[in-house]
Amino acid sequence: MTTVLVTGAAGRVAQQLRPGLDGVDGLTLRAVDVREVTGWDGAETAVGDLTDAAFTAAAVAGVDAVVHLAANPRPEAAWPELRGPNVDAVVTLLDTASTAGVRKVVLASSVHAMGGYVQPGGPVVDPSWPVRPCCRYGSSKAFAEAYGRMVADAGGPAVICLRLGGCVPEPGDLGTTIGWLAPGDLHQLVRAALAADVRYGTYFGVSANTRGMFDYTNATRELSYRPRFDSEVYVPGLPDGDGGLCRWAATDT
Template identity: 50%
Template sequence: MTSPTVLVTGAAGRVAGQLLAGLDDVRLRLLDRRRPEEPSGAQVLVGELTDRDLLARAVDGVDAVVHLAGEPNPDADWADLEAPNVDGFVALLGAAQEHGVRRVVYASSVHAMGRYEAEGRYPIDPTWAPAPCCPYGATKAFDEAIAGVFAHRHGVSTIGLRLGATEPEPFAARQLPGWLGPADLRQLVLRAIEADVRTGMYSAVSANSGGRWSLGTARADLGYQPVLDSADWADRVEDDGAGLTTCRHP
């Protein structure tokens, strides 16, 4: 079987940096407004997500998209979120539809469900209604809704991964329940590219002791088998004492 061709957007970013090294078995195409470091053999496109011509070239002939481009700051104002997190994603989905892309895996966030965490309702079941805790989380909840529309009406299979704190290692106590380590990130994205699922949203965290985000559907639907546990770093992280929820503005 030939390797799938996968477009990774936001390829110069922090999450992509942890992901790309593990995508050995795929042919990569990379898009970002900043020039990313190029894994050998990858095609690179530099520009804006809302540039239709660029997007058309980016998605042409790809089997799947891993969409990471966006504003990742949970404290960002709406004015800074709307273009990258809303307009850019809608443009990408439109291009994916026009060019017959089979699967779009996109970065949502635990902030799309952050109110449950603030209210202490654990474990958070990914099938519950979205409950964002901040404008950033609301953009992710919108992305999940519009991704479902494209799957339902336009035949683009969409899988949202509600990423937790995606770091090589957790460095603050607040991150422990929702940490996603690099090996689990890579496994989850690869499973999401291949899974026999039309559309859905999944918790994307490691198998953290005392975790708050249910992994039941990720295990059942995607075959995700996380291998990392933030408890292994618990005695080394900063005690940030911030009420220990992911979102600092419940």
């Protein structure tokens, strides 16, 4: 039996992930958030703040792996709004997971950690390039990746960083099409990350988008992730827009 803790369980991405964890043999779920957790029938749930070391210790006790989705997800957020949920909580979680003997943390990063490379007509972004955040939110995710690397190298849990794109049922504008992550591909990606024999890695979490600007081939090679969905089918009739990507309208790098 494998016990997996999902943080940020009341959030949009976690709610889309939930059906993808059904039917996984031998999987026991625990779900936590700073607000009431719903939609996780059959899972042990708790409400609390991951910056609270005592709450986090109780949350990871007896856990084999963590899917860490809890964060302030707003690219426009100011640093005081990001520091607690996106930096302090990551440090507390990873340190506590190390002490508790957790085997693996699947850490939700974001394409915003590399968003400084994104521009119309620009090259597809390689996950091996140095981080280049496009906003303070992206910077908080770059920090999380770096801290995860340190923890993994120091003998703590394996850390797999998934630089998630826009995970919505359908892209809402043309900007979203370059980094869309279909819920079905989210399911496959997280399951693949939980199963992979990888000590540390960073991977773009995007679908097989015709207009995609984020290279996920290392996720195929190292995690056996093979996305099945393409935002191109939604393109007819979509309005213009930046899809939430900070530098999509940029004219230079």
